[in-house]
Amino acid sequence: MPSAALVAGLVSATAYALPMGSQGTWMIMGDFTRDGQEIAANHAVTRQDAFGGALGRWEEEPHSGAPHSHALRRDFAAITYTRQLHRWNLPHAQANLWLVGMAGAVRPRERSGDEAMGSLALLADYETTRVYAAGGLKGMRAEGNIRHDTAYARAGFSFYEVEYEETQPWLILEAKRERYGNATKDSVMPMLRFINRRYFLELGGNRDGAMLNLMLVY
């Protein structure tokens, strides 16, 4: 039985929006969909580095040839590291390049024991007061036959500019391709995003179900 070990881990949708806060801040995140739930927190120890942890679970379709007819469920726990590779502060925009990794263990429900898990994600975003665009690539591997890769792109706009103290609503569209082993899944999800100072909320939905994403920084 493989023992748990530390390798890079799953990156949730919460990391896509804003992986970390400024130096000295804590960021708490929650990401909930029908197929996966995750809570995470990190602490920015420098302007560019944050360490934290994540707990979660996800379900995926049985792989071809797998002896199971029901969805495969995995639980995971991991430590996280986020690095801001570069920040561009432009007169009317901000852009970032991020590296996010996790080290953890995954417990597949269809077999006993914990397995080493690892992943790495490269994320990029560009934003003005009215326009938002982001994309990312993530690869995750684990002992056994767990393999989970994701590529996503997001684009959206804000309905209007607001004062700093006001809540700003956004409409975002995400296109995502996920690969679980040999299976590939494409999805598109529209979402509403609300930002008010240190509170961040996203609500989305498609035929696969609803999505809730929360972030708080302090």
Next chain:
Amino acid sequence: MKSIRFHVLALVTSIGLVASPVHAQEATTAKVSVNGMVCSFCAQSIEKRLSAMPETGPLYINLSNKVVAVQPKAGKTLDMDKLRHEIKEAGYEVTAVEMVPKTVAELRAEYRAKK
């Protein structure tokens, strides 16, 4: 006689000084232009760092105009280098700093009127 004149003069002068309008210290606010400030979720780090400075009084952030306005507390003086440093440590770039003879409330009203 001279003595009386002197005392009257001294008295009148004193009254004149007391009666002179007391000029309130003009409010001066640091108006900082900042690149990269596009949403409140990101920019709240600027508010947090500047609010932690003991000399910081009223604070105003305007995302549309990329401006952070900081008014010192009564009797305090703002350190411009420290302001720049804190905003940089929050992850942003300061492009200009100027002292304006207005309060933060006046600047806020001015920007709102322009909208």
